[in-house]
Amino acid sequence: MEELVQMARRLRRHVVTMIAQAGSGHPGGSLSAADIITALYFKELRYDPTNPQWPERDRFILSKGHAAPILYAALAESGYFPVTELSTLRQLGSCLQGHTDRTMTPGVEMSSGSLGQGLSFAIGTALAGRLDKRSYRVYALLGDGECDEGQVWEAAMAAAHFKLDNLLAIVDHNGLQLDGSNREIMNLEPLADKWRSFGWHAIEINGHDFPAILGAFQKARQIKGQPTVIIALTVKGKGVSFMENKVEFHGRAPTAEEMAKALKELS
């Protein structure tokens, strides 16, 4: 567990540095998802960075495409591309686009950025796995604000209808979206019950607690005949005190000064 904690801290440092260097980006939602992504890439997922198209690989689909930096950090630390690439984020000619682009970055399964499409894409991937009798599992990470999109619920209905037990959705429930809190902007609650009523097995956890995250992944593998969703309660901006629970840092890059302060906290 200590190794995961260390890795998550390292990924958070990458996120802060990348976004500060780029001068734009979305730190809040990358930091809230950092522990989930760490658990996925350094414990849960089966993959081969030397063969990104390995047919048996588990699929991770980042539906909240604005959290691209945390995915890029995990892919780099997993060996998909050199860590030095991270400093090119959002620059012309970089393989690391502002939002994920499956044509540009090894290890990125889906082009994203327009919200609400990832769970549907994951359904297609899970159906293909079933048709081809492959054992891979499909993981889709959604934002909570993203659940405002109607397509998420079209997909929620379909995944249960198709009984996709090889599909796991994770909602990074940090409680904030661009204009304010979920509660103020568009109330989502009761979120877990909504998924349950659509036919999903729902697990609510603390999204910064590694034993809880890994336990939920394990539980999800045992659920048969229906898809599982993990509602991960998280803190937006987690790990950097002055970014935590601040709507402002949904989509603002830290200044050089703020970066230094953040890196000190994450050292």
Added chain:
Amino acid sequence: MVQEVSTRDVYGQTLAQLGAENPDIVVLDADLSRSTMTKFFAERFPERFFDCGIAEQNMMSIAAGLAASGKTVFASTFAVFATGRCFDQLRMSVAQPGLNVKVVSTHGGITVGEDGFSHHSIEDIALACSLPSFTVIVPADAIETAQVVRVAASTNGPFYIRLSRPKTPLVYPSDYHFVLGKAAIMRPGSDATIIANGLMVAAALKAAERLQQGNISCRVLSMPTVKPLDEAAILQAAQETGAIVTAEEHLEHGGLGSRVAQVVVKGKPVPMSLVAIKNSYTKSGKPEQLLQKCGLTAEDIEAAVRETIRRKWRDATIAESP
């Protein structure tokens, strides 16, 4: 009497044949399989058919996920829903990554008739053509449809194929061979060229026949592939006949006519007219009544050709005057 055959029936039958030949073909529909005729595939290959319910956005992104996993995916619904309803899904999930998804729509254009404007698809070609990686095809009859569907299945990348609701007259000879991106010369001619696709090819041939009686020799090009266009055939027609009239069951903006005009304007400017739906929505009515109201009949094409030829002559007179 010209034989009339339903293009969507032929689509469904061809898809079922392809299903037997290629185990990687997967078909999606949005609760319209009895109308789009994907039901033929569904009956034979239920394990590879997924009805997504009335949720077109979800269907298109599911199609992308299947295609990203190596499947050749056909996704069908009515034309008006297949494009506008899920444009962003086509854009981000399918077009940008260039995935192997074939969007085959039926009930294109206004010949859905009585259902009214909500079901009249008059912007779909413009929307589909605006997506950079998409190939866009409007077959003219059942003979062409069967071949287009086969070519789409064996060509990697996104396709938009638009079919009709009513039965359509067979316009091609039985030995016709569809070539992607190529026009077919349906009739030779030297005074003007009509470029048409879909249902309007039959109307164009009728117009050319009537013009011939008035000693006007009119070439007819069938242009099934709207994107990429057969630019060489267009420029040759402009060069050799000096007047071009396009005919399509679509808005004037962004469809066959405006795409042909881009080629003509850049390569060989000649007088041109567009027979298409003007800038307005449509009403309920019988297909023939609507075609008449929108100015999409053989008579309308004939009048447009005569008017365009007059402009050609006028230009020639001006050029020759001292």
